[in-house]
Amino acid sequence: MLFLARKQMLIRFSIATLVSFVFSTQFVNAQQGDPALTEVYSPVPPVVTPGKTNSDAPSDAIILFNGKNLDEWVLSKDTTKTATWKVADGIITVDKASGNIQTKKSFMDYQLHIEWRIPSNITGSGQARGNSGVFLASEGNGDGGYELQVLDNYNNSTYVNGQAGSIYKQAIPLANANKKPGEWQSYDVIWTAPRFNDDGSLKSPARVTVIFNGVLVQNNFELKGQTLYIGQPFYKAHGASPIKLQAHGDKSEPISYRNIWIRPL
Numbered sequence: 001m002l003f004l005a006r007k008q009m010l011i012r013f014s015i016a017t018l019v020s021f022v023f024s025t026q027f028v029n030a031q032q033g034d035p036a037l038t039e040v041y042s043p044v045p046p047v048v049t050p051g052k053t054n055s056d057a058p059s060d061a062i063i064l065f066n067g068k069n070l071d072e073w074v075l076s077k078d079t080t081k082t083a084t085w086k087v088a089d090g091i092i093t094v095d096k097a098s099g100n101i102q103t104k105k106s107f108m109d110y111q112l113h114i115e116w117r118i119p120s121n122i123t124g125s126g127q128a129r130g131n132s133g134v135f136l137a138s139e140g141n142g143d144g145g146y147e148l149q150v151l152d153n154y155n156n157s158t159y160v161n162g163q164a165g166s167i168y169k170q171a172i173p174l175a176n177a178n179k180k181p182g183e184w185q186s187y188d189v190i191w192t193a194p195r196f197n198d199d200g201s202l203k204s205p206a207r208v209t210v211i212f213n214g215v216l217v218q219n220n221f222e223l224k225g226q227t228l229y230i231g232q233p234f235y236k237a238h239g240a241s242p243i244k245l246q247a248h249g250d251k252s253e254p255i256s257y258r259n260i261w262i263r264p265l
């Protein structure tokens with residue numbers, strides 16, 4: 001007993017010594033000097049008025065789909081033509097026969113918000129169940145670029161680097177945050193475009209952060225190159241690029257998109 005009491009006293013003494021050391025040296029030192037030396041007053045951040053909810057576009061966003069028309073989108077196979085996916089009741093529904101569509105504008109780094117819905121009557125399995133995709137930067141026709149996968153994985157398994165929230169065949173999502181078919185889902189994406197040297201070699205790779213239905217699924221992931229269905233990804237030099245939505249060739253019911261906005265960074 002006596003021994004234990006002595007041990008406790010020693011522990012208390014040690015803690016008291018430690019506390020007094022912290023307060024007498026480091027803490028006091030932090031209080032000395034001029035606080036103004038570490039205060040910064042410029043550049044002043046611009047005022048941005050947030051939307052009503054965090055899904056609504058803030059005041060400085062470019063609206064890529066306003067619920068009414070596809071004026072900001074063209075067909076990937078003929079970029080002189082306005083996109084021909086279906087617009088009704090404030091939403092876009094993929095028209096597989098038209099092929100991919102892409103933004104008229106090109107972007108480098110950005111913050112993107114996009115919502116998508118798997119139809120409640122979806123059929124199919126694996127990659128053939130509500131497959132689409134958001135190509136975060138994509139030149140030309142076809143599926144070139146960097147694909148953030150869109151797929152129904154609420155109750156549908158596939159290879160994990162090909163499920164919703166993956167960077168297709170490069171990055172497994174950190175969580176399966178899928179909602180049921182029929183419910184609207186969202187991606188919030190922070191994209192840092194790759195940079196290239198004048199000779200076309202890679203200067204700095206693309207990076208992406210993705211929040212899927214409020215859940216972080218890609219955390220500043222460094223991409224290995226453009227998405228490939230077969231083989232290892234690699235980079236090909238490009239500059240500012242459109243964002244492309246995928247009309248996937250599977251036979252399942254087409255999915256829908258709405259509320260798409262972007263803030264170039």
Ligand code: MG
Nearest residue numbers: 131132133150
């Ligand atoms: Mg896809």
